[in-house]
Amino acid sequence: ARRFPGTLAAGAAQANARQVAMSMPPYDDRDGYIWQDGDLVPWRDATCHVLTHGLHYASCVFEGERLYHGHIFKRDEHHQRLLDSARILGFEVPYSVAELNEAANAVARANGIANGYVRPVAWRGSEQMGISAQRNRIHVAIAAWTWGDYFGSDGRLQGIRMRTADWKRPSPETAPAKSKAAGLYMICVLSKHQAEAEGYKDALMLDYRGRIAEATGANIFLVRNGELHTPEPDCFLDGITRRTVMALARERGYTVRERAVMPEELADTDEVFITGTAAEVTPVASIDRHEFTVGAVTRELMGAFEDLVNNPASWDQAPA
Numbered sequence: 393a394r395r396f397p398g399t400l401a402a403g404a405a406q407a408n409a410r411q412v413a414m415s416m417p418p419y420d421d422r423d424g425y426i427w428q429d430g431d432l433v434p435w436r437d438a439t440c441h442v443l444t445h446g447l448h449y450a451s452c453v454f455e456g457e458r459l460y461h462g463h464i465f466k467r468d469e470h471h472q473r474l475l476d477s478a479r480i481l482g483f484e485v486p487y488s489v490a491e492l493n494e495a496a497n498a499v500a501r502a503n504g505i506a507n508g509y510v511r512p513v514a515w516r517g518s519e520q521m522g523i524s525a526q527r528n529r530i531h532v533a534i535a536a537w538t539w540g541d542y543f544g545s546d547g548r549l550q551g552i553r554m555r556t557a558d559w560k561r562p563s564p565e566t567a568p569a570k571s572k573a574a575g576l577y578m579i580c581v582l583s584k585h586q587a588e589a590e591g592y593k594d595a596l597m598l599d600y601r602g603r604i605a606e607a608t609g610a611n612i613f614l615v616r617n618g619e620l621h622t623p624e625p626d627c628f629l630d631g632i633t634r635r636t637v638m639a640l641a642r643e644r645g646y647t648v649r650e651r652a653v654m655p656e657e658l659a660d661t662d663e664v665f666i667t668g669t670a671a672e673v674t675p676v677a678s679i680d681r682h683e684f685t686v687g688a689v690t691r692e693l694m695g696a697f698e699d700l701v702n703n704p705a706s707w708d709q710a711p712a
């Protein structure tokens with residue numbers, strides 16, 4: 393084999409990858425089934441070609457869903473958002489919400505997963521490989537796997553430490569902010585890696601105006617004098633968990649204010665938590681030099697959310 397400069401670094405990376413693989417198999421090398429373009433296929437066969445528009449130009453949208461006791465929480469909302477995300481990028485997912493519901497359920501069943509994560513993804517294929525991809529076939533896949541607390545049980549109990557990212561959420565005139573588009577996650581990965589490199593669990597991203605926006609995969613709430621404050625979602629996802637938690641809080645008599653939230657306000661904020669499908673409701677112990685308590689409001693809403701998701705019979709959702 394030819395040897396390139398950088399072989400050593402590549403060797404170290406491979407050793408690292410092996411080490412990771414020993415504790416957890418990589419996602420492309422597992423047993424089970426993935427739904428791809430209409431069929432359940434063996435997990436390792438659910439592939440796409442290297443010349444795929446979605447891979448080169450991020451013409452790709454996805455969802456993240458959680459299964460609780462065999463039921464996908466807010467299933468219709470997630471699948472509708474997938475269709476909407478694609479439409480914002482200019483393509484149509486060739487399946488209906490009902491078809492995606494059925495496919496996601498089939499994947500969960502085929503893999504024997506009752507509690508875990510579901511990942512639908514839709515992307516432009518390989519018919520054209522320039523910027524233009526008007527004729528490309530749209531592909532869709534859905535995978536599912538078991539997944540516990542996104543930040544581990546420590547994160548849930550003690551709260552996570554965060555730092556403000558150097559990267560900003562772009563203006564809605566710069567990026568399709570309402571689409572859960574793969575391309576937008578470039579900024580999240582950069583921010584998350586920067587935070588992790590310095591020992592933090594996650595990053596707080598400000599927006600292009602310097603306002604508080606969100607975490608790298610979750611929305612954010614501040615508790616100030618017993619009221620909830622959360623940034624208006626005008627340049628990032630209005631998360632499904634965010635809306636759920638706002639409703640739970642209002643039902644419990646809390647005032648919830650959606651408004652421009654500035655980073656200076658962290659100095660006199662009592663509690664902070666983040667919400668997302670993966671993160672669920674996770675308390676935040678600190679952001680940069682500001683420290684918060686895992687207080688009564690956060691605990692109450694964590695409990696309310698847990699009660700809701702763990703009781704599928706109470707959901708306002710038709711059984712699939």
Ligand code: PMP
Nearest residue numbers: 608609610611631632633668669
């Ligand atoms: N913001 C970002 C960047 C996310 O990735 C997510 C997770 N989808 C959220 C917010 C929260 O959205 P949801 O509650 O719908 O999962």
